[in-house]
Amino acid sequence: MTLQEALETLKAMEEAQAAYGQAFSVMYVDGDTVAPKMSYKGRAKALGYLSGELYSKTVNERNIEAIQTILDAGDAVDALTRRKATVQKEDLEDMLLMPKEEYQTYQETLTEAGAVWHEAKLKSDWDAFQPYLEKLVAYKRRFAERKDASRPAYDVMLDRYEKGMNTKTLEGFFSLLRSELTPVILAVKDKPAPDDSCIHGHFPVEGQRELNRRVMAVMGLDPERTALGETEHPFTDGVNKWDVRITTHYHEDDVSQNLYSVIHEGGHALYELGVADELQFTCLSGGSAMSIHESQSRFYENLIGRSRPFMETLLPILRDVFPEQFRAVTVDQLYHAMNKAMPSLIRTEADELTYAMHVAIRFEIEKLMFSGDAKLSELPGIWNQLYHEYLGVTVPDHRRGILQDSHWSGGLFGYFPSYALGSAYGVQMLYAMERDVDVWGAVRAGDLTPVTAWLGEHIHRFGQSKTPAELLVSAEVNPFDPHVYVGYLKKKYGELYGL
Amino acid sequence: MTLQEALETLKAMEEAQAAYGQAFSVMYVDGDTVAPKMSYKGRAKALGYLSGELYSKTVNERNIEAIQTILDAGDAVDALTRRKATVQKEDLEDMLLMPKEEYQTYQETLTEAGAVWHEAKLKSDWDAFQPYLEKLVAYKRRFAERKDASRPAYDVMLDRYEKGMNTKTLEGFFSLLRSELTPVILAVKDKPAPDDSCIHGHFPVEGQRELNRRVMAVMGLDPERTALGETEHPFTDGVNKWDVRITTHYHEDDVSQNLYSVIHEGGHALYELGVADELQFTCLSGGSAMSIHESQSRFYENLIGRSRPFMETLLPILRDVFPEQFRAVTVDQLYHAMNKAMPSLIRTEADELTYAMHVAIRFEIEKLMFSGDAKLSELPGIWNQLYHEYLGVTVPDHRRGILQDSHWSGGLFGYFPSYALGSAYGVQMLYAMERDVDVWGAVRAGDLTPVTAWLGEHIHRFGQSKTPAELLVSAEVNPFDPHVYVGYLKKKYGELYGL
Numbered sequence: 001m002t003l004q005e006a007l008e009t010l011k012a013m014e015e016a017q018a019a020y021g022q023a024f025s026v027m028y029v030d031g032d033t034v035a036p037k038m039s040y041k042g043r044a045k046a047l048g049y050l051s052g053e054l055y056s057k058t059v060n061e062r063n064i065e066a067i068q069t070i071l072d073a074g075d076a077v078d079a080l081t082r083r084k085a086t087v088q089k090e091d092l093e094d095m096l097l098m099p100k101e102e103y104q105t106y107q108e109t110l111t112e113a114g115a116v117w118h119e120a121k122l123k124s125d126w127d128a129f130q131p132y133l134e135k136l137v138a139y140k141r142r143f144a145e146r147k148d149a150s151r152p153a154y155d156v157m158l159d160r161y162e163k164g165m166n167t168k169t170l171e172g173f174f175s176l177l178r179s180e181l182t183p184v185i186l187a188v189k190d191k192p193a194p195d196d197s198c199i200h201g202h203f204p205v206e207g208q209r210e211l212n213r214r215v216m217a218v219m220g221l222d223p224e225r226t227a228l229g230e231t232e233h234p235f236t237d238g239v240n241k242w243d244v245r246i247t248t249h250y251h252e253d254d255v256s257q258n259l260y261s262v263i264h265e266g267g268h269a270l271y272e273l274g275v276a277d278e279l280q281f282t283c284l285s286g287g288s289a290m291s292i293h294e295s296q297s298r299f300y301e302n303l304i305g306r307s308r309p310f311m312e313t314l315l316p317i318l319r320d321v322f323p324e325q326f327r328a329v330t331v332d333q334l335y336h337a338m339n340k341a342m343p344s345l346i347r348t349e350a351d352e353l354t355y356a357m358h359v360a361i362r363f364e365i366e367k368l369m370f371s372g373d374a375k376l377s378e379l380p381g382i383w384n385q386l387y388h389e390y391l392g393v394t395v396p397d398h399r400r401g402i403l404q405d406s407h408w409s410g411g412l413f414g415y416f417p418s419y420a421l422g423s424a425y426g427v428q429m430l431y432a433m434e435r436d437v438d439v440w441g442a443v444r445a446g447d448l449t450p451v452t453a454w455l456g457e458h459i460h461r462f463g464q465s466k467t468p469a470e471l472l473v474s475a476e477v478n479p480f481d482p483h484v485y486v487g488y489l490k491k492k493y494g495e496l497y498g499l
Numbered sequence: 500m501t502l503q504e505a506l507e508t509l510k511a512m513e514e515a516q517a518a519y520g521q522a523f524s525v526m527y528v529d530g531d532t533v534a535p536k537m538s539y540k541g542r543a544k545a546l547g548y549l550s551g552e553l554y555s556k557t558v559n560e561r562n563i564e565a566i567q568t569i570l571d572a573g574d575a576v577d578a579l580t581r582r583k584a585t586v587q588k589e590d591l592e593d594m595l596l597m598p599k600e601e602y603q604t605y606q607e608t609l610t611e612a613g614a615v616w617h618e619a620k621l622k623s624d625w626d627a628f629q630p631y632l633e634k635l636v637a638y639k640r641r642f643a644e645r646k647d648a649s650r651p652a653y654d655v656m657l658d659r660y661e662k663g664m665n666t667k668t669l670e671g672f673f674s675l676l677r678s679e680l681t682p683v684i685l686a687v688k689d690k691p692a693p694d695d696s697c698i699h700g701h702f703p704v705e706g707q708r709e710l711n712r713r714v715m716a717v718m719g720l721d722p723e724r725t726a727l728g729e730t731e732h733p734f735t736d737g738v739n740k741w742d743v744r745i746t747t748h749y750h751e752d753d754v755s756q757n758l759y760s761v762i763h764e765g766g767h768a769l770y771e772l773g774v775a776d777e778l779q780f781t782c783l784s785g786g787s788a789m790s791i792h793e794s795q796s797r798f799y800e801n802l803i804g805r806s807r808p809f810m811e812t813l814l815p816i817l818r819d820v821f822p823e824q825f826r827a828v829t830v831d832q833l834y835h836a837m838n839k840a841m842p843s844l845i846r847t848e849a850d851e852l853t854y855a856m857h858v859a860i861r862f863e864i865e866k867l868m869f870s871g872d873a874k875l876s877e878l879p880g881i882w883n884q885l886y887h888e889y890l891g892v893t894v895p896d897h898r899r900g901i902l903q904d905s906h907w908s909g910g911l912f913g914y915f916p917s918y919a920l921g922s923a924y925g926v927q928m929l930y931a932m933e934r935d936v937d938v939w940g941a942v943r944a945g946d947l948t949p950v951t952a953w954l955g956e957h958i959h960r961f962g963q964s965k966t967p968a969e970l971l972v973s974a975e976v977n978p979f980d981p982h983v984y985v986g987y988l989k990k991k992y993g994e995l996y997g998l
Binding site for chain 2: 006015016018020022023026027029030033034035036037038039041042043045046049050053206223224225226227229239240242243244245280283475
């Protein structure tokens with residue numbers, strides 16, 4: 001095969017992947033937002049079939065030869081093309097481990113598992129979900145064993161999310177967080193809780209939709225390229241940079257939950273919206289490793305969205321949309337209300353201080369899933385026990401316990417640690433950004449353009465054309481030091497609670 | 500090829516068509532409802548690519564041989580399989596007329612044309628839309644010429660929607676309607692207009708959504724299999740019988756527009772929901788010819804939804820949802836308000852009496868498009884002139900004129916006559932149904948199950964396993980006689996207006 005033929009083959013392969021990928025994204029988002037419940041029957045069949053088609057378009061001798069030809073061509077190809085070939089090779093090697101039928105069955109199982117999880121959560125019914133979890137874990141274990149039987153399955157999967165990551169590193173990371181943060185969590189518990197009555201009450205969905213429009217404008221989320229939907233569990237799907245979907249969940253009795261879901265998913269969306277044009281419709285479009293992606297979402301949600309300066313921008317909006325509730329509230333009261341630290345049940349609603357403990361619990365559970373040291377049927381009990389141990393809270397039902405997150409139903413095992421890693425990366429990015437940009441001036445002015453521009457320059461535009469490690473260097477998280485994150489939390493909560 | 504191989508080939512072909520078809524439906528509905536505006540960029544690429552994939556899966560030597568093998572096997576195959584092969588053969592022969600690249604380009608043009616039409620309508624900007632119409636008409640003319648150069652292009656297209664239909668038959672049909680109904684329209688014009696103030700005022704969207712839920716329940720639309728979205732132009736897309744999408748458009752100053760859109764699309768939806776299980780995921784799923792489909796939608800919208808007995812069911816719902824507006828309204832007032840006949844600008848909002856004139860105008864315009872007797876740039880002027888001539892109204896802008904319908908942007912030329920034909924078929928179905936079922940008792944009881952059951956038995960369950968002509972016999976429209984339709988309209992409006 002000539003290099004020219006190899007390049008054309010790669011192009012055709014990426015064109016197929018972009019087309020099928022877009023169809024899958026839209027069917028997935030649609031299925032989770034507006035499709036009627038029984039639609040999963042047809043969707044499971046269609047996604048199963050079409051994923052088999054994409055498999056055939058990806059995994060074949062011609063593509064394998066083309067990729068190797070490009071990688072062997074050295075300096076005759078540009079760096080971007082070489083990077084594409086590298087990423088494609090990694091994906092292909094993974095797909096080769098699973099025959100087409102197995103891959104298709106897995107895709108069908110995912111679609112069904114999503115629908116079943118949704119119902120199971122509403123009914124707190126672990127038994128309904130467990131058989132699907134069983135299938136998904138079994139698939140992932142088979143995959144990990146074929147990929148590298150010499151390493152624990154969970155390590156193989158962590159490495160797939162972020163090259164070089166493993167159980168041992170994460171155990172050190174979470175152990176540091178637990179030992180450093182637990183005393184702060186306990187100290188905060190002894191202090192009087194701040195008054196957060198302003199964020200509780202009755203906030204009709206229509207008003208919250210208006211709030212979202214205003215806040216999304218502050219974030220600079222282009223409404224012609226971003227759509228907001230409604231789901232049980234908020235998520236982002238970046239179809240391409242001209243089509244980014246985010247979702248939220250409305251609670252009429254608490255204005256902060258939807259608000260911070262939108263800011264979090266909006267952070268993911270800004271990443272997808274900011275990837276360079278030249279990477280669109282290639283394997284390098286979309287964000288990099290999940291920890292990098294979560295560094296962006298948690299950056300906007302917490303470092304910006306829960307900062308004191310942001311309250312100066314947020315309060316006038318809240319007063320406009322919900323005048324009764326916020327007329328008499330001060331910036332300082334709002335800041336304390338939005339940063340009330342309290343061990344709680346739901347990860348996505350947790351404050352910054354206790355958040356990492358939720359993630360640490362999921363890390364422990366996932367280790368057990370893959371080590372085989374516990375049966376799946378034992379996991380709900382262990383979950384509840386860990387919540388008691390780490391956070392001192394009692395889990396009343398599986399809906400607010402082990403069934404709360406959608407990730408496992410989507411086959412995302414080894415994803416959760418990304419949230420804590422990303423939170424930690426973000427703090428170091430913020431400190432770097434502060435050296436170049438008047439961050440807090442922009443936040444107070446209600447226009448986050450300079451903040452997004454810095455992240456765009458250092459992270460977003462690169463898509464997957466850089467490795468996670470290279471992106472951390474680009475974003476000046478170099479070296480990564482979790483003590484910086486711990487220090488940030490200690491300072492913030494020390495001041496908030498007068499510790 | 501053995502018969503067994505042929506049957507397996509047909510099965511594989513239908514599996515592919517169902518999977519791609521589902522992806523296209525969802526991408527189309529999503530694109531029209533919730534996707535951000537710029538998403539069309541990626542969607543056009545993806546649909547173009549994937550429609551090429553489906554083309555290859557459909558148009559190939561093996562499929563052609565398989566279909567012929569089945570058709571040649573005579574009684575060795577069952578009637579349903581033979582019907583599948585017949586339908587597949589017709590589709591294949593059409594696709595063979597357009598090479599893959601041309602077909603793909605057409606699909607991409609359709610996606611863009613939809614987005615452009617939407618903007619053009621909002622801005623009343625014919626010039627923006629005309630180049631896309633040009634491309635679509637040129638494609639269809641090329642297609643018609645290749646299919647049968649001996650017949651006028653428009654006849655070839657009408658025949659494709661309904662076997663045996665042609666310009667001459669429709670000219671007779673519309674000429675009858677025009678000569679018979681124009682005197683009634685003029686007579687009504689001389690009568691005092693009924694008071695329809697109750698349907699005008701302020702009806703917040705949230706209330707209208709509740710109204711829709713209630714009315715959809717009366718119609719028996721299963722909420723686990725039917726979803727309602729919001730678009731500029733209401734439509735139905737039956738993905739399969741477990742996933743039917745309908746859309747509506749809300750006008751806060753007029754409660755009837757959304758209401759009758761939902762009943763109309765709900766009629767289409769009941770058809771799709773009622774197709775037999777055994778036909779799902781085959782080429783025989785989904786409704787038959789568009790005139791049969793429109794006979795169902797217009798049946799519910801007008802024959803049921805605008806009947807006097809239906810007002811007895813509707814009024815209590817309206818009083819529940821909008822108590823201020825409907826407290827003092829009587830059933831008789833509501834009946835007259837919902838049946839106010841008045842020449843107007845918008846087809847979808849037209850009363851039953853003047854409706855067919857809107858369709859007749861589109862028929863005249865489409866004839867011109869394909870005969871070449873007028874340039875496309877002349878059509879807006881001709882449109883306005885015809886509205887003056889047929890209905891005596893002055894078109895103020897293209898938004899309320901030639902740009903009002905989405906059909907042409909979707910490549911649907913020759914579709915409009917189906918609305919008038921379907922309306923006419925429906926009246927004969929109603930008279931047949933009245934012999935078997937207590938139609939008006941069911942309507943008054945607020946439960947349309949017996950009505951839908953009759954249509955299900957005579958039409959819905961067959962999907963496309965019967966030809967339109969066979970379905971008309973099954974539904975006792977035999978022979979079809981447009982005088983029955985004219986008689987129904989004359990009687991209804993004669994009574995309403997005391998002519």
